Amino acid sequence: MKRDEQLMVPAAEFGSYYGRPVIKEPVWGAPAIPGYLFLGGLAGASSPLAAVAEFSGRPGLALAAKTTAAGAIGLSVVALVQDLGRPTRFHHMLRVFKPTSPMSVGSWLLSAYGPAAGAAAACAITGLLPAAGRVATVAAAVTGPAVAAYTAALLADTAVPAWHEAHRELPYLFVSSAATAAGGLGLLLVRPEQAAPARNLALIGATAELTAKSLLLQRLGEVAEPYQSGRAGRLMEAAEILTAAGLTAAAVGGRNRIIAALAGAALVASSAFTRFGIFFAGRMSAGDPRYTVGPQRNRKDRKDRGDRGISPPPAGKPARAPAERGDLAAAR
Amino acid sequence: MSLDPAARSGYADHPPRMGFFTDTSVCIGCKACEVACKEWNGVPEDGLELTGMSYDNTQSLGASTWRHVAFIEQIDHPGQPRWLMASDVCKHCTEAGCLDVCPTGALLRTEFGTVVVQDDVCNGCGNCVAACPFGVIGRRETDGGAHKCTLCYDRIGDGLTPACAKACPTESIQFGPLDELRDRAQARLETLHEAGVAGAQLYGEDPGNGIGGAGAFFLLLDEPEVYGLPPDPVVTTRDLPRMWRHVASAAAALAAAALISGLGGRA
Numbered sequence: 001m002k003r004d005e006q007l008m009v010p011a012a013e014f015g016s017y018y019g020r021p022v023i024k025e026p027v028w029g030a031p032a033i034p035g036y037l038f039l040g041g042l043a044g045a046s047s048p049l050a051a052v053a054e055f056s057g058r059p060g061l062a063l064a065a066k067t068t069a070a071g072a073i074g075l076s077v078v079a080l081v082q083d084l085g086r087p088t089r090f091h092h093m094l095r096v097f098k099p100t101s102p103m104s105v106g107s108w109l110l111s112a113y114g115p116a117a118g119a120a121a122a123c124a125i126t127g128l129l130p131a132a133g134r135v136a137t138v139a140a141a142v143t144g145p146a147v148a149a150y151t152a153a154l155l156a157d158t159a160v161p162a163w164h165e166a167h168r169e170l171p172y173l174f175v176s177s178a179a180t181a182a183g184g185l186g187l188l189l190v191r192p193e194q195a196a197p198a199r200n201l202a203l204i205g206a207t208a209e210l211t212a213k214s215l216l217l218q219r220l221g222e223v224a225e226p227y228q229s230g231r232a233g234r235l236m237e238a239a240e241i242l243t244a245a246g247l248t249a250a251a252v253g254g255r256n257r258i259i260a261a262l263a264g265a266a267l268v269a270s271s272a273f274t275r276f277g278i279f280f281a282g283r284m285s286a287g288d289p290r291y292t293v294g295p296q297r298n299r300k301d302r303k304d305r306g307d308r309g310i311s312p313p314p315a316g317k318p319a320r321a322p323a324e325r326g327d328l329a330a331a332r
Numbered sequence: 333m334s335l336d337p338a339a340r341s342g343y344a345d346h347p348p349r350m351g352f353f354t355d356t357s358v359c360i361g362c363k364a365c366e367v368a369c370k371e372w373n374g375v376p377e378d379g380l381e382l383t384g385m386s387y388d389n390t391q392s393l394g395a396s397t398w399r400h401v402a403f404i405e406q407i408d409h410p411g412q413p414r415w416l417m418a419s420d421v422c423k424h425c426t427e428a429g430c431l432d433v434c435p436t437g438a439l440l441r442t443e444f445g446t447v448v449v450q451d452d453v454c455n456g457c458g459n460c461v462a463a464c465p466f467g468v469i470g471r472r473e474t475d476g477g478a479h480k481c482t483l484c485y486d487r488i489g490d491g492l493t494p495a496c497a498k499a500c501p502t503e504s505i506q507f508g509p510l511d512e513l514r515d516r517a518q519a520r521l522e523t524l525h526e527a528g529v530a531g532a533q534l535y536g537e538d539p540g541n542g543i544g545g546a547g548a549f550f551l552l553l554d555e556p557e558v559y560g561l562p563p564d565p566v567v568t569t570r571d572l573p574r575m576w577r578h579v580a581s582a583a584a585a586l587a588a589a590a591l592i593s594g595l596g597g598r599a
């Protein structure tokens with residue numbers, strides 16, 4: 001759908017069935033699913049950071065990033081399994097491979113990435129099998145970004161208006177939020193002498209995140225509302241303040257241990273808030289028929305007008321003359 | 333988009349596509365379809381509430397509601413007040429979002445072109461619930477699995493009519509080969525238009541629509557949203573190729589950002 005179609009939606013004039021939602025609210029739960037989005041991103045961006053740290057001779061940062069990645073991905077898999085309606089059947093995820101299902105693609109990605117991230121961390125912590133550790137580090141670094149990015153398709157490939165309509169921007173927002181979190185955690189955990197790549201990643205991530213967010217809100221038109229109101233709005237706002245504060249602090253005082261740690265903590269928190277905000281915005285947009293009906297009605301009216309080449313009915317009025325009861329009886 | 337999803341799903345030799353035509357202009361709101369569906373399919377109770385929504389205490393389709401009769405009281409309807417009733421059901425989409433996103437393969441296309449959940453495969457991930465543009469499929473609290481109308485797969489395989497259509501006393505719910513139903517619906521629409529029922533319209537049947545045409549379509553007397561139906565649904569997976577492209581470039585950008593971050597030499 002093009003942007004101008006949404007901007008033309010009249011604010012309150014839409015029909016509905018007793019104000020009830022047209023689509024189902026996602027049954028995915030909080031904190032499990034937004035938590036997974038955050039942890040998966042944190043892990044997925046920590047792995048390339050770990051590889052960069054390792055191969056640029058920063059073992060402290062490499063160890064921290066590998067441990068973070070393994071811990072985060074382990075936790076996130078627990079969250080995913082626990083959110084299933086039938087957790088004992090989690091392995092059914094690997095019955096088939098379906099490119100039309102982001103969840104299927106993601107399950108396969110996780111089963112490649114998870115063990116690699118785990119092995120990389122295990123070798124780094126124990127100091128055993130350094131060669132295998134290097135292979136695992138590279139494997140996790142290569143698959144990690146895909147883990148951080150695919151969750152955008154997972155949300156966007158739904159009927160949920162605030163997620164689906166954001167399908168162009170969400171992948172970029174998700175990877176930048178992931179970079180913010182991974183860089184931020186590096187700043188928090190590692191001494192500034194070793195933390196340069198984490199600081200750089202955090203700066204790039206936070207800047208990109210702020211940009212992606214404002215693009216998303218601009219492009220969504222009316223469907224941006226769920227991101228700006230209620231619980232989601234408060235979370236997104238808090239995230240933005242934390243991102244900006246963390247970004248500034250990391251840029252200015254990132255070489256001071258205390259300031260760097262504070263900046264890092266703010267950035268990690270901002271990434272989590274962003275994920276929760278996006279999650280709740282989607283839920284809200286699904287629960288309010290306005291966001292489903294408004295853009296569709298508008299699109300349909302435009303199509304119908306095009307088809308029949310006549311001028312549109314006034315907004316909110318029935319398109320055609322209503323039926324009389326007598327006519328109905330006659331038509332039987 | 334062809335109206336033969338069974339062939340696209342690999343059934344070389346298959347029966348004609350079967351479906352429902354629900355003609356709401358003759359619905360009397362008796363809810364026999366709701367009851368017959370529950371009885372035949374062993375669908376559990378779905379809540380006993382008094383909603384104040386006219387005679388509708390069922391409220392919406394869901395895991396334990398596979399037929400739902402909507403009641404709309406139009407008191408200020410020009411001419412004369414009217415009471416609309418419509419029995420809603422899974423659309424058995426030609427391009428089914430639920431089926432596309434299901435990661436386990438639990439949702440499947442039958443030889444009749446219908447869409448069915450295999451309960452022994454479903455792990456309750458809930459992806460289908462978020463993907464259906466009509467809010468049809470739901471996850472049941474009690475067993476954690478996703479459920480919806482099967483178009484009585486067990487009955488039609490034996491040459492029987494689905495329970496709801498069988499029970500419908502006014503033939504508002506008609507079952508049959510989709511081609512026949514489409515002809516019948518067109519004729520009925522013309523009759524109604526000739527009789528001056530100008531608001532009458534077919535809903536979901538157009539193969540050119542956003543779901544490639546529904547296997548269960550409707551004749552409505554007002555706009556779809558009045559009945560709680562989306563006016564112009566588009567299956568979400570039509571945009572998936574574009575989503576994957578953006579995911580790929582975003583992932584590449586993240587990898588590049590990490591590499592750039594490491595520039596500036598060794599510690």
Ligand code: SF4
Binds near residue numbers: 423464466480
């Ligand atoms: S109406 Fe919903 S549940 Fe039924 S086939 Fe279409 S997408 Fe699936």
Ligand code: SF4
Binds near residue numbers: 437438455
């Ligand atoms: S809940 Fe069951 S049917 Fe629905 S997508 Fe998940 S595995 Fe498939």
